[in-house]
Amino acid sequence: xxxxxxxxxxxxxxxxxxxxxxxxxxxxxEVGNAGMGLDDVVALWxxxxxxxxxxxxxxxxxxxxxxxDTFYTENFGIAELRQALGDYMSALYQRPVDNERVxxxxxxxxxxxxxQQVLTNPGDNVVVTAPVWPNLxxxxxxxxxxxxxxxxxxxxxxxxxxxxxxxxxxxGRTRAMLINSPSNPTGWVMSHDEMREVLxxxxxxxxxxxxxxxxxxxxxxxxxxxSFLEVAEPDDKLVVVNSFSKSWCMTGWRLGWLTAPSxxxxxxxxxxxxxxxxxxxFSQVAGVTAVRDGEGFVTETVARYKQARDLTIDRLQAMPxxxxxxxxxxxxxxxAVDGMTDSLNTCKEILRQTHVGLAPGAAFGxxxxxxxxxxxxxxxxxxxxxxxxxxxxxx
Numbered sequence: 001x002x003x004x005x006x007x008x009x010x011x012x013x014x015x016x017x018x019x020x021x022x023x024x025x026x027x028x029x030e031v032g033n034a035g036m037g038l039d040d041v042v043a044l045w046x047x048x049x050x051x052x053x054x055x056x057x058x059x060x061x062x063x064x065x066x067x068x069d070t071f072y073t074e075n076f077g078i079a080e081l082r083q084a085l086g087d088y089m090s091a092l093y094q095r096p097v098d099n100e101r102v103x104x105x106x107x108x109x110x111x112x113x114x115x116q117q118v119l120t121n122p123g124d125n126v127v128v129t130a131p132v133w134p135n136l137x138x139x140x141x142x143x144x145x146x147x148x149x150x151x152x153x154x155x156x157x158x159x160x161x162x163x164x165x166x167x168x169x170x171x172g173r174t175r176a177m178l179i180n181s182p183s184n185p186t187g188w189v190m191s192h193d194e195m196r197e198v199l200x201x202x203x204x205x206x207x208x209x210x211x212x213x214x215x216x217x218x219x220x221x222x223x224x225x226x227s228f229l230e231v232a233e234p235d236d237k238l239v240v241v242n243s244f245s246k247s248w249c250m251t252g253w254r255l256g257w258l259t260a261p262s263x264x265x266x267x268x269x270x271x272x273x274x275x276x277x278x279x280x281x282f283s284q285v286a287g288v289t290a291v292r293d294g295e296g297f298v299t300e301t302v303a304r305y306k307q308a309r310d311l312t313i314d315r316l317q318a319m320p321x322x323x324x325x326x327x328x329x330x331x332x333x334x335x336a337v338d339g340m341t342d343s344l345n346t347c348k349e350i351l352r353q354t355h356v357g358l359a360p361g362a363a364f365g366x367x368x369x370x371x372x373x374x375x376x377x378x379x380x381x382x383x384x385x386x387x388x389x390x391x392x393x394x395x
Contacts, residue, residue: 017070027363043357049249050378062291064282069251075272077104080137084291106279108243108256120145124175131364159188176208182215185334185373187327208237215330217247248290312376315387319394331377354389
């Protein structure tokens with residue numbers, strides 16, 4: 001008889017680990033693939049800004065390439081970028097963040113995968129706020145861990161989290177809580193008071209907090225969304241993951257960072273070496289420029305997205321079949337469609353009939369069924385066009 005670990009490590013039909021072979025393909029990509037080759041598609045399925053990286057950031061990378069910055073760097077990234085990120089977070093959150101606690105990563109996604117490799121053993125469980133971007137769920141499963149979903153509730157006041165229900169999911173095999181705020185796809189934002197409750201709970205039980213704050217600056221009620229860095233102590237079992245992708249329109253650069261307690265840094269250094277060695281030097285130089293000189297760009301971008309949010313939500317709320325809440329953060333409308341039971345095929349049918357590309361709610365966990373995600377990080381004209389096309393289908 002096999003024990004649990006041998007089941008987790010078993011091979012699948014192709015000879016790979018059974019756990020990996022059983023990973024679920026992205027339903028968002030499935031809709032995207034269905035739209036390949038169609039003309040005149042308004043693609044609002046992926047979580048990506050519509051604008052290219054601004055010139056001043058690109059120019060910094062060009063200078064770096066021209067001067068030969070094409071070699072390995074330190075595992076944690078170049079000192080100039082770590083210092084810039086420490087200064088940036090210290091100013092943003094009005095609490096000192098030592099640059100020695102910062103590790104530059106080859107994207108926010110690689111940072112999350114890295115942390116699961118560091119923390120999660122086969123058979124452990126990780127409590128995850130959901131609905132949530134599917135890639136985060138799969139990082140737990142890749143390690144043979146069990147994601148346990150703390151489902152946000154959709155009500156008249158928008159999305160909310162029952163902390164007691166989340167705490168009840170914790171048992172002796174719980175390794176961490178993975179919290180995504182601002183949330184992809186719902187736009188829900190965890191408050192400072194909720195963060196303090198989670199922090200106290202996890203401290204008492206020696207549980208890690210993995211806080212995905214990639215959308216920290218995509219916040220419509222202030223300069224930045226609440227962060228665990230504002231309520232935690234430097235030695236708390238907390239890792240905050242962030243990225244250059246959303247705030248500075250740098251999705252293709254594959255550049256992110258994480259902030260961790262100093263005690264974890266030697267282990268992270270080893271894992272980065274074995275994982276990707278270091279991010280590209282010229283990307284890191286571009287990151288320095290983004291952080292130090294990009295505040296005006298971020299402010300203008302968020303103001304533009306706020307207009308886009310209001311246009312999108314106003315139009316959707318006028319459609320009889322739709323129920324939607326105005327999000328406080330991120331850049332998505334996650335809306336319910338009355339009577340819809342198969343969001344994947346509904347999105348494919350919307351694509352076929354209207355040439356508007358949307359993401360099925362089922363991609364974000366089983367209780368995401370009945371919802372559709374729309375990325376409004378786009379121009380007002382493009383969004384108006386999408387709403388005009390969707391109105392007959394959802395009206």
